Amino acid sequence: MIFAVLLPLLIACLIPFLSKVKHKVHTGIFVFFVPFVIFLYFIQFIGTNFSPIKKTYYWIPSLSINLDFYLDGLSLLFVLLISGIGALVVLYSIYYLDKTERLGHFYVYLILFMAGMLGVVLSDNVFVLYTFWELTSISSFLLIGYWHFNERSRYGALKSMLITILGGLSMFGGFILLSIITDTTSIQAMIDQKEVILNSAYLPLILGFILMGAFTKSAQFPFHIWLPDAMEAPTPVSAYLHSATMVKAGLFLVARFSPIFAGYEWFFIIVTIAGIVTLCWGSYMAVRQTDLKAILAFSTISQLGMIMAMLGFGTKLAVFAAVFHILNHATFKGSLFMVAGIVDHETGTRDIRKLGGLLTFMPITATLALFGTFSMAGVPLPFLNGFYSKELFFKSSLHLNENVGAFAEWLIMIIPWLAVLGSIFTFVYSMYFLFGVFAGKHKEKELPKKPHEAPLGMLISPILLVSLVIIIGLFPNLFNGTFLAHAAEAISGVETHKHIAYWHGWEPQFYMSLIVVGLGTLLVLTRKRWTGVYSFFPGKLSLNRAYDAILEKLEVYSQKVTGFYMNGSLKLYVALILSTTVAFTFIIMGLTGGFFFEPDETLNVTTIELTVVAVMIAAAIGTIFAKHNVAAILVLGVVGYGVAILFVIYRAPDLALTQLVIETITVALFLLCFFHLPKLQVPKESKKSKLLNAVISLSFGTMMTLIGISAHSSDWFDSIAEYFIHTSHSLGGGDNVVNVILVDMRGLDTLFEITVLGIAALAIYSLIKIKRKKEAE
Template structure:
């Protein structure tokens, strides 16, 4: 299993070298082979029934950080989606992207994203999950901004990164609180301590933080604004990230922790309201769009909202329906994105106002689109998988009040309203699906588009054909998928073993069917009269827009940051030092006294006897006088020499305290330091003191210097006086000769016990020396340049 998870990262390391031969063999075939092999591995696990596989590697045992990967039914379900859709997208991109593109970079980013998503769904350690979570944000930023010469691409990538990073910080806080409450970083162990979490004072904050992470990643209202702008990415990226993988990461997060949260009414209220609101708003806004990818972007928002609502319901039927629709959405939405990529590739436009009549010009693409769009709409046909999961959604919404008991009045009222909200949101889903298909493939086509429009070669058609075949295949054999794929995943989410769930096209005249008929009839009426009611968009949203809010916040933060930066970065070395030293000193002192960490003890100190201590006292007085003299000296050379007295005085103290090796080291360091000071001062302007320096400036300098000195003194005293842990010196005393073969303990520590540290320090010095030597040689060759 670990090889399958690490394979995308390993292949990504090889891609830059393979990309050099892209004119002989397309780089995409390597990414396709890697993705396909991962998919086949997880498929063998599914067929063999081996779902509970655990891989454990102890990473940092002292901190309790382990790399543990676990494949239960839910992880296997998502792993198959990630690798399977990834293989189809990699193959599709071979024919979509031109050989002159930066193929090496594209497939590196794509494989990094795939590996990160596999890491999210299989990680058992919460901190590993967070690491992979943030890696998806970084790699998606690189994919969305792939065409970085387009401002819209970089702006869309920046927006997606900022919003998803906000959720990432929230996720880290929520996971840390879960670790604090449960005392475990293992997700499997956390899920067994649901009562402890629900009874914790931190529970409301945990829910808010995890919900914020899920909403930003899965484009829930009002954080959905990043998804339409991310459509500036190449179409293979949209088909992968925004239909099957990245936007499903937030849903996966909630599904993974649903066994803990599903009994909470607060969780039900928050998640259901957000999901239904997103369903309605996304579908409502999709009808307004004129860009084909824009329509699909808002349609994705609405579909994600529907799945989110079902997760919020928390009932057995709703959890199963959510898993089922995740699968169906990946098939019909992935094929729709690829169809749009074909239209754009062959006609040169995605503007729906310039398209029309493409059915005669692009019949295969039209068949793909009609099956996928009608499945997305939930049209009641037995070969459309979208209808089956839409029926499950309606059924779980209608039966919510009966399947779940609520203790609060608001939750009960919400449960009664849920079916009506589900129907209202789904009506616009039907409208935008019809709008997408009929405005693109029926009617008259524009002359310029008609001249170049035709179906592409088989290579570009293969991936969307296979995906839309999945739409039909799932519809024909729904119970096979239910038994082998959906039910194990739903059991992992529900936390209990569900009964076998039978899926049929005809259930009789049940409320779910009546809800579907209401959606179809209302949708047809609204689509037929679209020109009469689209003026509503001038009122709602009108000028109100999440994008406007985002722009205001971004512009204001940039202006304030620039003002703060201009104020701080003034070019004054004194100001920089004052800020840094003051901050460190105040923070250290606050922590020292705020945590009662200061303790003064003289139990281990040497007794002070005046006759015996006169040499040490004399050297100390000289050092204090030299330190003070360096501050009042009028010449820079004199200041450097006097400052050197302090260092050499410390060397004498080492001799007096019988530490000759430290004395020699200090002498060497001090000599080099003085020489370096002199070399630097030679190139600096004359050392002039401001005789008329303001009194406030002098007082500020005295306060900062005293604060820093006080901080260093107290930290030194506190560090010596306290022994929070057993002294490590005993270990070195006992083992320096036995294990290191040397009597000089300090040398043995540096060479043997900390040999790698010393080696890397020497390596850093060597690299720095080479860099300096190269700069000197360049200057010699280039003269004054």
């Protein structure tokens, strides 16, 4: 399973080289085979006899952070959606994006995003899941801001990143609490300790943190505001993010942890309310939009709300309906976004006020839109998959008594009404999209381009998705026992194999569908008469304005705060850092009894040691009075060489040699650098400033002395020296303990140090390159 994550990452490294030949071969052709191969590999697991598979690849076992991949029905559903629709999106992008675009950048971002999503749905380790989770946030930021020269693209990218990463950090806090309570980082092991979690005092915090991550990622009210602005991304990105990936990650998170929280009443209340409100608000606001992609964005918000609500219901029927609609939504929403992209590509506009009458010019596209919108609207036709899951949603909203307590009875009563209300507006915006674009009068003069049918290559992907809409609608049980039932079972924890049928008789859910179609049709026909209601509700109220105001205030106050201490004075920076370190260290040591002195543990001090220390002290003080750069460096070097002598005295030749080499190199480099700097000028300071400097210096020196004495005298912990001595050969393959510690035992420290140096080198290189470019201009 690890290849599903590593293959996209590997190809992402090769894309910059493959994109060099884009004038001959479109870069997307190379990328297409990545999701296609992954899809072909995982499709073999579909079947009635499927059982979960777990693979572990050790990464940081000492911290219980390993690459644990778990494939069950739920992760299989998402892997196939991510890879299958990913392949169709890449195929679509080959014809949508011109070769003059920055294709290398686009496909690197896209393939990184794909790897992140695959990692999220396959990870069983919570911290590995979080790592991939944030990879999706960063890569989606890059995708949304792909056309960075547009201000709206930058705005939408930043907005999505701020909101989703805020939720991701919250989710990370929940994961930390879960790992502490259960003493494991495995999600499946946490599920096995369900009672421990439900009886924990931290349960409300854990639930709140995890749901914050899910709600921000899946654009639940009031965090939905980032999704419409994400429409500034190229249409292939929008189709991918909205149908199978980004926004479905939050749904996956709730589904994955449902076996733990499903019996908790507040899980039902919070998730159900968030979902139902999002369904109603998203569908209501979609009718207000004039941009095709904005209509579809708010429709995605409403559909996500419906799925989230069903996951909140938590019943066996609701979970199955949620899984079914995740599949159905991916098919019709992916096709509709591609249709919107085709209309934009062939007419030059996405403004529905300028469109109309395109049926005669784009009959194939119109046919695809017909099936997609009717399925999204839940029109009761047996060859549309959307109707089946919509009817199951209605039915599940009528049977909620089994999983809730008395406190939530009021919610049970209004859920069916809100479900119908949200679905009515779903029907309205679906018809608004379809007939607003392809019916009515053709407005030739308002179109930047003369409309015509899209090329075949651009039509292949939406045709395949619409074909799935029809196939699932005609043969729903073909996907049930072999596919959907396993996914539902992974969430609910019980065997699920529900027969899907078009006609169940004259039952309440069918009447609800008829009400939706009837009232929806009435609202569609009278839309121009009642849309004035938007000027009153929401009117001037806008969560986007609140977001902008909060961001503006944060920027203003942060500038004031940072302006106080970031004034360009290195002296102030050092003073603040040292003062803060001293204050917090003394406070912690005082509260925890951290200082300990045992005179019996000290060694006798010889005359030579006192002499060396006296020279080091004199040299350190001498740097204060030095009036020349070279003199200050040389005097400071005496301190370093004095430390090396102490290492020799204490029989640590390796450390002494290292100290001598480093000190010599440092002195030489300092001399080289300071040679090009102005002469050392001792600043004139007031007595108050000098006194403050003295206090900070003495305090910091005292702190380090006390820490050293306490560390030497205390025995709160077993010494790790024996561990290193006994394991340096068996674990590190060497007998030089110091070297083994540096290279093997502290390998991660060394790795991060090298990384920091590499980043610094890249920054310096960039500065030099920018300077040369400016000089050349």
